[in-house]
Every structure is written in structure tokens, then in C-alpha cells.
Amino acid sequence: MPYFSIILSFILFGFGAFGVADLYAGESVVVYSGRAERLIKPVLDHFEKTTGTTVQLLTAGSTELVNRLRAEGARTPADVFITNEAGALELARTLHLLQPITLPEVNTTIPEPFRAPDNSWIGLSGRMWVTVYNTKMVDPSTIHSLLDLAAPSWKGKLAIPTANSEYLQAGASMVLAAKGKRAADEFLQGIRDNAENEVYGKNRQIVDAVAKGKVSVGIVNHYYIFRHLAKDPQAPIAPLITDQGEGDMGSIMNVAGIGLTAHAKHLSAANQLITFLMSPTGQRMFAEINKEYPVNPAVSADPAVPPASSFRASTIPLTRLAELRDPIIQEIQRLGLR
């Protein structure tokens, strides 16, 4: 027995060492990513294959990674920081965790609203925070605004993301910026009461719950609806783009993006990756695989999703998401969202 465990542990040591060793081979770029792996991995794999540069990926929550970058300071191994929304990137920038991307293509490829004032982060793909409804259970003409979902008539029929969801935080921040604190509070309280236990960690699960008729409406990023429909075209779900009337706030638009860390150790590899992600090849992958809106105007959105020209997006600058982040988290916490 003792020999058994001693020998075993030696074998395992060796085994593990092999795992550690292959980390330090060749030219590489270290990516911290707050996006679901299956939405970003195919793109990174393609980059690896075409350039021969190794990508080391650490997947976690966007906010969690900002905390990690802050904790690591100058010793961070991360070269780039990919997130699922702009707020976390802007927050990282205000905490001096990012540095400007000096690639000349940035200014020509990425429209101004979708990047930081100093180009330390750029948006890569756009997503709308929209209502998803069950076509058998809901008459879409009854919903004009996202704020309608806070009405008591939706009690027990609505699914929402958890209080930690960056989308919820960003969405509520947009409402706060466009309509003021009172409206934002009423909205949060309303969806809290209406959702009761239908609070999900993942957008995917919300779409699923609506498709299965567990609830009749939910609030999600648009592409989860189209990804679901791509797999199951018969699913009784549809997106609803709200707040389009005269004087309304417009639909809530956000971007997934990438930032260059202030202490990046592999600058050229990092720039190579950023260039690839902005390029038509990279952008097309976001559009085709993920059903997101490419930020590069040269690439059009997937035909399945409504064209970007067909709706009006909110004009609140994405950079405001960062300054509103703390107040909105306070509110969300105070109101006791789960």
C-alpha cells in the first residue's frame, strides 16, 4: 500500500509535468476571455491554424477577470482581454489595466461608437438585449417597450438573468441612462417580482425555457434566439425588438470586444490576433457561427437576423456603462435581485 501510493504519486507527478511543459512552447498569446468558450474558441482555433501562433485561453466571468487583472497588476500573463460586453472593458480601461491599440486599421475598420476613446479596447461583435417570446403564448403587439415587462400582468411569465449577469447590469444601466433612476428602479423591481424563481445563469437557458413554454417571455441577447432557431427551426420562439417609437430609447445595443492589457508580454502576437479578429475572415465567423452583428461595416450580418438598418439602437455611448456599473450593482443588490 505505501509503495503503491508513493509510486503512483511519482507517476502522476511526471504525468502532470508533461502537461505543464507543453505550455511553454513556441510563439503564443495569452487570452483572458469572459465569453462562453464555444462562442470564441472556433475563432481562436482558426487563428491558431492559419498563423501558427498558439493561443492560451483562460475562460471565466468578465467581471471576475477584471478582478484578476487588477490583482495581478504588472505580473499578469494576459496579453489581451476578451469580454462579452463593453462595460467590463471600459472598467478595465479606467482602472489602467489596458493600453491603446496602435494598429492603424482600428480607426478605419471599427466605427467610433464601438471603441474606447483612446482605442484601448474595440468592439468585435454587436448584440442586442431583446425580448424573446413564445409565439404560441404571447401576442407581440402587446409589448412596445422593454419596460412593459415590469408590469404585474407578466407575473410568473418572465425569465431573466441573474443579478451577476453583465447583460442585466448593462441593460439596466442603459435604462438608467435613458430614463432616469426612478424608471430603472421600477423596471428592476418589476422584473424581479415577475420572474420569481425563473432566474437563469445563462441566456441559453432562458431561450430554452421560453421555447419549452415554461415561461412566455424572457430577456436575452438576440443571437441566442437565432442560435436556438438554427438548431431547431420549429421552436415556437421569436425575437422582439422594442422601444422603436418616436422618442423611445431605442433597442439596447452592446458589443463583445477585446482590449490590449497594459502589461502585455507578447505585443506582436496580441496585435496579430486583434488584426485577425477585425478582419473580414474573423468578423464573418462572429456573424455566421454566433449570429452576432459584425462591427466591421464591410461584413454583413447573417441573413437570419434582422439587418442592422431595420432598427434604431440606443444612442447612449457604451463608455457610460462603466461609470454606471457601480451604481447599478448597488441598486440591483438593494432591490434584492437574485
Add this chain to the structure above:
Amino acid sequence: MVRHTQLTPLSLVGLSIAALLTFPLVYVTYSAFTGDLSQAGQLWNTRLPELLTNTISLALGVSIVTLTLGVSTAWIITRYQFWGRAFWDWGFVLPLAIPSFVLAYVYTYLLDTAGPVEQTWQWLTNSEAHIPSPFSFTGALVVMSLNTFPYVYLLARAAFQNFNLSFEEAAQATGATRWETFWRVSLPLIRPALVASMFLVVLYVVSDFGAVSLLRFQTFTYAIYQQITGRFDYQSAALLSLLLVSFALVFLFAERWFRKQSRFYQTSGRVRTARPKSCSMIKGFAITLSFLALFVAAFALPVVMLIQWTLTAWMNGEVGTSFLTYIGNSMFLSATAATAAIILGTPLAYLASRFPSKLHVACLQGAYIGYVLPGPVAALALLMLFTDMIPILYGTIVVLILAYLIHYLPAGLQAMESALQQVNPNLEEAARNLGAKGIRTFIQITLPLVRKGFSAAWLLMFLLCMKELPATLLLRPIGFDTLAVRIWLEASEELYQLAAPPALLIVILTIPAVFLLSKKNWQAG
């Protein structure tokens, strides 16, 4: 022995190990109370009532269910002779090889709205009826109970096996029925084992992260994790952690106190243990049927699902060589942590059993603090500590291994302590009298005598580390995903097929450890 009061170099070693293990908690306490406390009030008003009710009711519910399952299976297996008994004897330990979050994800798949179970039910009853949602108290109760009843089973079985039959015979001779004898004699006699197993189960439940978060059941540990990952302040997380830890500490002291109160001994002289009686066909059939149902629910069904998903993933070409790296990472981390735990635990256990001065016992008790530190809390403690004080080590496996050590050393320490206590100190004394130095005595005399207990401790800690999730998620270095992390990343996206291969690997890799553990005669107290 005069040495009791002396501060030997060895006690300094013990003291520093204890300090290493307790310092993170001290640091969390310190940080929780420095700075703005207005957050605490808000937390108190909004989240706390729900978290308290949920955590306590889950712990209570799981205790009741596991006690019923664990004691009844142990009783039947030690007292009756029936077909397949030899298999069930170790078969009921197998569920320990399945991490709680794997069981949770299998059940969420099976029981979800429009899932296979609901569809079958609707087909059978020809209706649109919904089955109860697994995302609820009941879901968490079922999953956690199925996952932890083997602890009760193991300890109760050992207690029944070492049970002196004379007590029962005396009761029956004075006219008690068998049922009365069971309730008033047998059950009270194994009380220490029951208390010890409840302790394990309750701590497991309150510190579980993976299962409750997949089942979306808000408990303290889950809330703490969300606080760490989703917000920019660690203080609220620290406050919640302290609250959880103080509850657990109260529980720990209660258990210690209870154990002292109820220390009783079997009579001297010959101990006659029970011999299994044969039972009627019908009884045997009923036993087999109910055992089968429990075994299928807790082990066979999840494993079959995992195999099926793995095969599908395999055929879709989704199982690559990267799995070798995950296996390597998992085993490397677990083996290193278990080995380090043995090395660090030995001085503590040795000092407390050979030179039980106040200081040495305090060092040992200090190490047990980790028991009540759930993974996210230990991770938070190390996160705060290392980023503030030793940032150079942050994001390396050192921090991760330390987190494993803090959380799981106590589990092994118990086995190490009792192994050392069983060695007659006269043997060591004799070696020393013959001129051997302390270390040489330990290596040549003591170590060979305790190797069984130490191996068991190593295996137990290895097993626990393999299944660890929250601390690994929070502290893993870049590119260092373990099997548990892979399962988590895929399962939380509900990609069952992709989560299955690493899950199946964990089960396969831990079954030998579980099997060896089931062979050991676990005695409480």
C-alpha cells in the same frame, strides 16, 4: 515525560504549519471588518433571510434522508444474508466517485421541462402534466442526499460490524421486541458513528458549490461565489463567509462536545459480533429491489448517461488529445496536494498524539478549521492574502495547492491521527533507548506501523481534490484546466455531451480510491 512543556524545534514546525493553515481565515476576518460596513446592512436585509432558510433547511433535509438511507442499508447488509450481499457491501460506496455537480447535471437533464422523464410521464399518462422541477429545494435535496448517503453508510456499517451482540441479547432476554431493541439499544449504541457521519454530511452540504449552482438553489456558498465573481467588492463575500464559518464552527464544537459526552466503551472480555441471518425469499427480493433502485439512482443511471454521452461525443470527434492534459493536470494537482498534506499533517498529528500539550493540541485543532471553510471561502481568503501580501505567487499552482490543503487536510488528518494513536509508544521508546535518533525512529518504527492509515488518508484527500471545483475555478493558473473545471465549463452551458468525457474520467480515476476506502474499517471517535 518531562518534554510536555518544552518548546522543541518540532513544535515550532507544528506551530508554523498550523499558522499557515489558519492565517487565511484570520485574514478574511480582518478584511471583513476593515472598511465600509454599510454593505453588510444591505446584505442583511436583502439576501440573508433567503440564504439562511435555504442553507439550513437543505442541511436538515439531507441529514434526515441520508440517515434513513445510510443506517437502513448498513443495518440490512450487516444483519441479513441475502443474494448479492457481497456486492452491495461495497457497491453503496461507489456513489462517492461521482462529483455532486455531475450528479446534478445528469438530473437536470433528466428532470427538466420536456426532458426525457417528463416526456415519458406524459406519454404514460397521456397528459400534458408537468413533473416537479429539479431547480428547487426538492431537486437539491435529492441530489445531495444521493451523493452523500455513502458517508453515513460507511460509518454506520463499521459501527454495526464492531457491535457487541450481548447488549441486544440482554434487551431481548428482558422482553423487548426486535423493533424496540433496534430503537432503544442498537441505534443509541452507534450514536457516535451517526454524529460523526452527520458532521461529514452537513459540512459537505453547506460547502457544496457545484450542485446547488447547477440546480440554481441559493445557499451561502453559492452566494459567496457569486459575490466573488460578479462584483467588485470582496468585502461582502468576506462577511458572508464569516457568517457561514461561524455557523460551521458552532456545529464543529457541538460535535466535539457531543463526542466527549457520549464516549462509551464496549464491555471487556469477548466481543461477539452479529452474524448475518438468512432471510425469506420475499424479504430478500424486497431488499434486492429497493437496493437496486437506490443504486441505480445514485450511481448506475448517471454512469450510463455519462457513457452514452461520451460515446456520442467520441463519434462526433469531440474527444481530443487535450483530455490527456486535463487528466495530467487533475492528477498532478491532486497527488501533489495529497502528498503535501501527508507531509504537513504528520508533525501535527504526531505532536498531538505523543506530546499532547495544550499548544500541540491547539495546533491540531487549528488545522481542523479548514474543514469548515468551503472552497470559495478558502479561495477568497487566499486571493485576498496573496494579492495583498505575496502577489508573486498569485496565479500559480502554489496557491491552488494551498487551497486544497486548507480545505482537505482535516479529512485526512483524522485518519492519520487515529493511525498514530494505535501505535504503542513503547515501541518508539525502545528504539530510542537503543540509541536511534528521533527522526530515525519515526522512519524505521513509526512510519511502517502507520502506513495503512496514512495511505487511506492520502487516498481520501486525493479523491476529494480530484472533485474540487470552486477553488480551482477561481485560482487556476492560465492554461491549467482540470477535469472538474472542464465539466463545469461545459455543463453550465448545458453541453451534456462535452461535459461527459471528463466526468466519466473522474469517476473512473476515483473508483480505485473509493474501492480501497470501502475496504477500510471506519470507526468514529
